Amino acid sequence: MKRLFILFICLFFSIHIYCQENNCLSITKSKHQEQLQIAIEKINHGINSKYVESQKIYFSEATDILRSLNDKVEYPIVNYYLALTYIYKPDNNFTLAEQYLKKVIDACPDEIPEAYFHLGKLAYTTNQKCDAINYFKKFLTYQGDFDTLFTEAKMLMKWSEEICELINNPVPFNPKIVKGISSQLDDYLVSLSPDNEIAYYTRKTKDYQISGYKSEPAFQEKFYYSYRIADNVFDNGKEMPYPFNRNENEGGATITGNNKELIYTVCKMVTSPRQYYNCDLYSSKNIKGYWTDIVPLERVNRPDTWESMPSVTADGKELYFVSNRPGGVGGYDIYKSFKDENGEWSEPINVGEPINTPGDEKSPFIHTDTRTLYFSSNGHPGMGGYDIYYVKLNDNNEKPEVKNIGYPINTENDEMGFIVSIDGKYGYFSSNNIKNESIGGMDFYYFPLYNEAKPEEVILIKGNLKSDDTTKPIKATVQIKSMESKHITFIPVDEDGDYVASLLKNEDYLLTIKGEDIVYQSTYVAAKDSITAPVIKLEMEVQPIEVGKHYRLHNxxxxxxxxxxxxNSQKVLDEFIVFLNDHPTLQIGIEGHTDNVGSDEFNLILSENRAKAVYNYLVNNGIDANRLQYKGFGESSPIATNDTEEGRAMNRRTEFVILKD
Incomplete structure (x- = not known):
């Protein structure tokens, strides 16, 4: 609190000189003037001292002198300096300071304008932001050598107006406890896997440590996980298995969209070359169901600085975290690192202003949309302590607008560890201040998130490529093409054939397997469809190009x-044309099939016409007709039963056969 108050030594003397010319502030006895001067000097020494004990002595002596003066005659100017001692002394008393300042303006409403300035700062500091506005407005009406104070008053008044606006316009907030994760112990630093199926969190457990001949209780932070069993209900959780929980304190995790790479915080005592407590980021990969040994993020960590609170994008390519390394904007800042083509993290960069401030920023959370960043800060205008904020990141290097998530989500307490579900429906946080819901200690809560603070609508594709040849790794990538913007991205496929992609829901997409000697295979994802689930699991088959083999043209x-x-099907054929152009020697036959609804003759003609329509589309878009044939088979070649709608849908299909390579 003390650092919030800026006061210059000359301010004391300018008021003292001025007050001798003013009856309201005058001190008639020269002895009293001398005592006031001594008190002012002690206040100055207290403010300038670097040592708390010296500060206590100076302010205590100044307070005794000023009280003694007031015992004789209550001077308004003495009340003013008494207020300052209660503001600046190490064991400050803002309540008494406010009382003395109000006495000053009651007795001399216009003689000490600085009294209004300090009343404004007191109101701001003690979470009376709406009251602070009036004091700052009053102070700014005065003439005088107040340039520095005017600058600060204008800034704090602007912040007060913003916060008062938040208080007067509360956002919806009805927190409920998340069952399973919350326990009678402290549960915090919770993160959800991008598909929202697994929660990772820190639990402060009571273990026992041997001290001499006795086993004494001690608390330790341990790393836990829980599986979701229903909406906002998880199982009771377990300690993370080996290789986790082998250090003093672990947790604060983040995981990629495929649930295969986990990055988390390990804190321990470093003993060489000097002893200090430090936190760094480590990673582990899940291979065939087992976690690999944890390894430090070499370029991200520094031996002499604190790195913690990671948040990774769903594709695993960008990492946000907190560090107090030198050269930042403030104390703890948010940094960002990129993963290169070799899987190594880059040298971190500070995300800069306006996100980072001269204060501290913590708990970054990058949503699955990769555009909405939530974080906590005590350096932006807020309700008090750490507030939750969010920004919408952009690709054009424009400075994003930092927004306070609102009251009563934010309070005068610290709000940290905020995350949002993949569909943007719920916000989550840990707190020990929700008394009517609490199980004990810090618990995990959720609440419906209001629209303005929601991230972009996204879908998470969790895909798998399968192959009949299980002896060789799949050498393929997945091309994702945006149907409206035509933007193309390539998604790597791991050794298990798995891939993951986070896609904005404002477009439809075509996913196509790409690789040498791999036949055309695609899936159309109607992301814009309002009923599309936020997490889509897709399987596609990787097949080689073989003469005489039939392949389905999906969608x-x-x-x-x-x-x-x-x-939409024409867009699928457009990509099929790309495949044919990439393989100019291929000759193919287009085959049409129907279900058994209708007469045999009608279905045969319909399938022939549909195969011809595909043939014509390919020819009209540049494919040589000599490379193509077409034929309709009607209902004669079903691949599933026609007794169910699902089976009939499978039988209504378009295929192609490789005639010549």
Whole structure:
């Protein structure tokens, strides 16, 4: 609190000189003037001293002198300096300071403008932001040599107005406890896997340590995980298995979208070359269901600084974390690192202003949309302590607008560890201040998140490529093409054939397998469809190009009982044309099939016309007709039963066969 108050030594003397010319502030006895001067000097010494004990002595002596003066005659100017001692002394008393300042303005409403300035700062510091506005407004009406104080008053008044606006316009907030994770112990630093199926968190457990001949209780931070069993309900959780929980304190984790790379915080005592407590970031990979030994993030960690609170994007390519390394904007800042093509993390960069401030920023959380960053800060205008803020990141290097998430989500207490569900429906946080819901200690809560603070709507593709040849790793990538913007990205596939992609829900996408001698295979994802789930699991089969083999053209749809190709299916055929152009020697046959609804003759004609429609589309878009044939088979070649709608849907299909390579 003390650092909030800025006061210059000359201020004391300018008031003292001025007050001798003013009856309201005058001190008639020269002895009293001398005592006041001594008190002022002691206040100055107290402010300038670097040592707390010296500060206590100076302020105590100044307070005794000023009280003694007031016992004789209550001077308004003495009350003013008494207020200052209660503001600046190490064991400050803002309540008494406010009382003395109000006495000053009651007795001399216009003689000491600085009294309004300090009343404004007291109101601001003690979470009376709306009251602070009026004091600052009053102070700014005065003339005088107040340039520095005016600058600060204008800034604090602006912040007070913003916070008062928050208080007067509360956001919806109805927190409920998350069952399973919350226990009678402290549970905090919770993170959810991007698919929201697993929660990772820190639990402060009571273990026993041997001290001499006795076993004494001691608390230790341990790393836990829980599986989701219903909406906002998880199992009771277990300690993370080997290789975790082998250090003094562990937790504060983040995990990639495929649930295969986990980055978390390890804190322990460093003993060489000097002894100090330090936190660093480590990673582990899940291979075939087992976690690898943890390894430090070499370029991210520094031996002499604190790195913690990581948050990784779903694709595992960007990492946000907190560090107090030199050269930052403030104390603890948010930093960012990128993973290169070799899987190594880059040298971190400070995300800079306006996110970071001269204060401290903590608990960054980058949503699955990769655009919405939530974090806590005590350096932005806020309700008090650490407040939760969010920004919408952009690609054009414009400075994002930092927004306070609002009251009563933010309070005069510290709010940290905030995260948001993949669908943006819920916000989550840990707290020990929700008394009517608490199980004990710090518990984990959720609440419906209001619209303005929600992230972009996204879907998370969790895909797998399968192959009949299980003896060789799959050498392929997945191309994702945005149907509106035509933007193309390539997603790597791991040794298990798994891949993950986070996609904004404002476009539809076409996913296509790409690789040498791999036949065309694609899936159309209608992300814009409002009923599309936030997490989509896809399987596609990797097949080699073989003469005589039949392959399905997925997502080729026609108007009912017609050969008119639907618009989205034309986009699938456009990518099929790319495949044919990449393999100019291929000759293929287009084959149409129907279910058994309708007559044999009608279905045969319909399938022939549909195969011809695909043939015509390919020819009209540049494929040599000599490379193509087409034929309709009607209902003669089903691949599933026609007794169910699901089976009939499978039988209504378009295929192609490799005639010549």
């Amino acid at each position: 080729i749809y026609f108007a009912f009982n017609s050969a008119d190709i639907l618009a």
